[in-house]
Amino acid sequence: MxxxxxxxxxxxxxxxxxxxxxxxxxxxxxxxxxxxxIAAYVTDSNGDALTITRNSAALPPGVTYDAGNKRxxxxxxxxxxxxxxxxxxxxxxxx
Amino acid sequence: xxxASSNPxxxxxxxxxxxxxxxxQDERNAYTLWGWTWNEATANPAYNSAPGYSITSPDIHGDxxxxxxxSYLQAYNRRSGGRDGYLQRAQAWRNYYVNIFEGSTEYANxxxxxxxxxxxxxxxxxYATQFGDLGAAAEALKICTRVHDQWATRQGGNWPVPGxxxxxxxxxxxxxxxxxxxxxxxxxxxxxxxxxxxxxxxxLWLQSRDWDNVNGMYWVSEEQMGYYSLTxxxxxxxxxxxxxxxxxxxxxxxxxxxxLSPNVTPARKTALRSKIVAxxxxxxxxxxxxxxxxxxxxxxxxxxxxxxxxYSLNPNVTFWDGVYTTSLVNLLVMGYxxxxxxxxxxxxxxDGHYPAQYCFSRGTKSVYGSTTQxxxxxxxxxxxxxxxxxxxxxxYLAYNKGELQYTYLIFENGGAPTVL
Numbered sequence: 001m002x003x004x005x006x007x008x009x010x011x012x013x014x015x016x017x018x019x020x021x022x023x024x025x026x027x028x029x030x031x032x033x034x035x036x037x038i039a040a041y042v043t044d045s046n047g048d049a050l051t052i053t054r055n056s057a058a059l060p061p062g063v064t065y066d067a068g069n070k071r072x073x074x075x076x077x078x079x080x081x082x083x084x085x086x087x088x089x090x091x092x093x094x095x
Numbered sequence: 096x097x098x099a100s101s102n103p104x105x106x107x108x109x110x111x112x113x114x115x116x117x118x119x120q121d122e123r124n125a126y127t128l129w130g131w132t133w134n135e136a137t138a139n140p141a142y143n144s145a146p147g148y149s150i151t152s153p154d155i156h157g158d159x160x161x162x163x164x165x166s167y168l169q170a171y172n173r174r175s176g177g178r179d180g181y182l183q184r185a186q187a188w189r190n191y192y193v194n195i196f197e198g199s200t201e202y203a204n205x206x207x208x209x210x211x212x213x214x215x216x217x218x219x220x221x222y223a224t225q226f227g228d229l230g231a232a233a234e235a236l237k238i239c240t241r242v243h244d245q246w247a248t249r250q251g252g253n254w255p256v257p258g259x260x261x262x263x264x265x266x267x268x269x270x271x272x273x274x275x276x277x278x279x280x281x282x283x284x285x286x287x288x289x290x291x292x293x294x295x296x297x298x299l300w301l302q303s304r305d306w307d308n309v310n311g312m313y314w315v316s317e318e319q320m321g322y323y324s325l326t327x328x329x330x331x332x333x334x335x336x337x338x339x340x341x342x343x344x345x346x347x348x349x350x351x352x353x354x355l356s357p358n359v360t361p362a363r364k365t366a367l368r369s370k371i372v373a374x375x376x377x378x379x380x381x382x383x384x385x386x387x388x389x390x391x392x393x394x395x396x397x398x399x400x401x402x403x404x405x406y407s408l409n410p411n412v413t414f415w416d417g418v419y420t421t422s423l424v425n426l427l428v429m430g431y432x433x434x435x436x437x438x439x440x441x442x443x444x445x446d447g448h449y450p451a452q453y454c455f456s457r458g459t460k461s462v463y464g465s466t467t468q469x470x471x472x473x474x475x476x477x478x479x480x481x482x483x484x485x486x487x488x489x490x491y492l493a494y495n496k497g498e499l500q501y502t503y504l505i506f507e508n509g510g511a512p513t514v515l
Contacts, residue, residue, distance in 0.1 A: 026107070028226070078108055
């Protein structure tokens, strides 16, 4: 009579890096306070929560980056201007 | 840590887009100014919801003739109430463009076989700006980039050369829509490809050899006259020429958008303005058939002299679609705005003289297939873009996919447009 036995395996799912879609120019209308979320531009296939930081490239006066809410805010006061070179980095907190 | 960085991108604060779109109250005021009466409940019904409306696989080349997203967005913005159904329709088109359009067979068909002549993008960009919708903005830019790349390789793998390319060869709508898209997206984003596309298309139009400087009109090619089923009744060799009425309406809108842009050079603006006035002048004199007092889908000149209209080319006229008369309205108002000549705008019509208000009245009160007017001269048949096209199961707006795109200027300041 055949005997059965059980073997336990531990499957380790590799942690994948977050994936970005192309972030387009973020444009605000002068005089109109507004926020633009960038959360939808990055995903994590493991479902990890992401921390998104911004590099040190200058922003137009009146525009700030709110890392906690993953968005750019414009106060509606800053004058017309344009800056380039903003880069966002997403970190899933896992090795 | 698993980390990843985005592409470098720009952040900008731009000149706000000031909506100059006349409201429905402006439309009411215009009707009142003209002495017209209406029943609000039937002529301008509330549209509070669009249950089940979704866009998944529209026949982009075969069915769309306007920027549906733009039309529905304007219908929503022009009202303060009874309007949510229009926004729901705009959102359905937004979702189609963002999630389905690229990669669809409709996209490939229009891009590969027809040079993107049914690509729209200005409505999607306006939606993106209004709602801070980055997904819509990204897709609008992608559409514009695709159109740019198509033009950049159009003539022997390179950009067409101004003066050596016939912009109206297969009709005006493709080059008109592509220009309109480039103008709006260049202004909104400052994107280099959009800006290049805008300026190159303006120069191609301004120097196109199918411009008739005597009559003040762009004519299509002999080949296109064949597609319009005009030959052999008409003869290109004999000097007969043709133009599509609604194509000219769309070209005028693209030229006007470029003229309004703060980023187009003064020299280009001056030349565009001159072309608009010339086209308006020809249409004021020749836009309508003098017997039936309607425009037709195509019209033009005869080499032997005079004008013709496609529906009355045959001796026994049994069919007319007066909707094309509406296509001329904004062009004629532009003629007024650029010259101050009020005979472009209003006043009595006579043979060889058809002002904008007259064309609006004739066109919006026409009955498909008939020469009989729907309602009397002093009664509003319907407010623009309030009815849907039953032949497409109400997916599209009635009257050639919407009338506002051809008429909104006549409502400016309640029927008193400003002179520029």
